[in-house]
Amino acid sequence: MRRKKIFRAMSLLLVLLLLSSAGFILSGCGDRVQAGSTGKAQDSSGGEVIRVAKQFGLVYAPLMVAEKKEFFSKYGLKVEWVTLGSGGAVREAMASGKLDAAFMGIPPFLIGWDKGLPAKIAAGYTVSPVQLVTYDQNIKGIKDFRPEHKIALPSPGSVQHILLAMALEKELGDPKALDDNLVALPHPDGTQAMLAKKDVVAHFTTPPYLFEELAQPGYRVVLDGFEAFGGEFNFNVLLVTKDYHDRHPAGYAAFIMGLNDAMNWLNEHKMEAAELLAPEFKIEKEKLYRYLTSEGLNFTTAPYGLLGFAEFMKKAGYISKVPRDLSEIAWENVLAVVGKREGEPCQLEKMQLPR
């Protein structure tokens, strides 16, 4: 009996020990973040360092250009690229201080912002077509989807999901009408499923996956992202954490400048860029050139439609509040570009608002 009691006390003690060590690990992370952003953000030569999430796809061409042409190191900035599995992981890494900057769609950022993610928009990042493609000849519009028709898109809460919800609200009055039809698949897997005509009948995607699917006979667009949104919007935005923005103004400025240089160089030298990046994308340079010069793709850091998703997302219940003005979600360089006209809002201000 007594031995049992001792045993019980010992095991309780062990559990408490384990739990408190878990607590230490958590708080240890916090310490390391502090140390990381002060100590690690300068390399041995005293230059700034920024940790950025790297992703794949055609819209990341400017970042590859920036690396190859050394547009970041020109400003004394060393970029540490971090590869993460999904947009969800990118947001979590930012929240826990493992990342200083990332590229993300406006809706996933707004979800993070709503939940207190300490980051704001530091630049727009490309405007790109995003379209819902199908091979089923009976599906002429989004109201033709039946319960057995599965639609692939990257994840719940992604820009594709919100665009679909916006279109559904306009046409059927219910933004969640097709939520039960959704399959969360990364772009390449979605394209594979579409080309095999297996599992899914439609795929909401972006170039180059979009072009590959539309090049097949019988594959067509059911829904256009710009139409659903009612205007143009940044496919991604550059997010920088509050911590990095506040503590490393030089690194912040260098990253923005390098990005601007890369966008500009890409726009001026598309043929050269295609040659430079063809091995990276593992496609022929002619094909890449066709992709880079395709209709609707705009390599720009200008802000487009930053506030356009918020109101709809609140109404549909994806977020709980709407930013009162741009300053709640964007850093000062973006605010300065947009400006603040006395009286009626100016063109650039209107471009950020929903239509």
Place this chain on the structure above:
Amino acid sequence: MKTMLSKVAFILSLAVLWETVRIAGGYSELLLPGLLSVASSFWAERAELLKNALFSLRIIGTGLSTAVALAMLLTLLCMNGRLFPGVITDIMAIMHPLPGIAILPVAILWFGIGVKSVLFVIVFSAVWPLANHFYTGFRSIPRNQLEIGRNLGLSGLKLALSVMLPASFPHILGGLRSGWARAWQASVAAELVFGAAGGQGGLGWYLYKKRFMMETPGVFAGMLVIIAIGLVVEYLIFTTVENLTVRKWKVVAD
């Protein structure tokens, strides 16, 4: 009653520790949500949680019973034959360490995206530990017990049911326990990787959705439901079965 009380006290002290760590560490809701927000998220989402939990239980039940049948078949083949034991134990040795989730890519290729793939992963995850335990159980039946049974004139099914089954039951129960655990792991992991097809999803899909909506309290609520189901099954089902069988038969020590 006393054990009940000590369990409640233990859970309460865990809750206090959670809140202390959270408040002392000053964590944001994104990293470590408070118990209250987890509770309110649980309450607000109770209908969906129930739907997802039932779906998980249904698919795990189907997968686990298929795995049990398959494991029984494998064991019987092992027990009655000359060629089979070597081959099957080799297969078990190869397959057992392979995590079920590792075959998900293959499952998707073969069965597509959806319930069938998840089921395949569950069956695969559960069948090897089950077969392993069953086989060990049958092999470790004391020879003299079998002989006594035969001397009493038992044979075939009767011998299997009244001597072999009780003698190997502790192992069978152990196999069911680890099969159940592996089935849960497999179903949640598979749904976390590719989400779910359509509205049909279990608790893994729930966690996935909550993660993408950055609702950390919801993620914790989902995890607590998984833990609660595990506890209920352990204490209500496995322990009861154990008390009614092996403890009653005195096959294992109390």
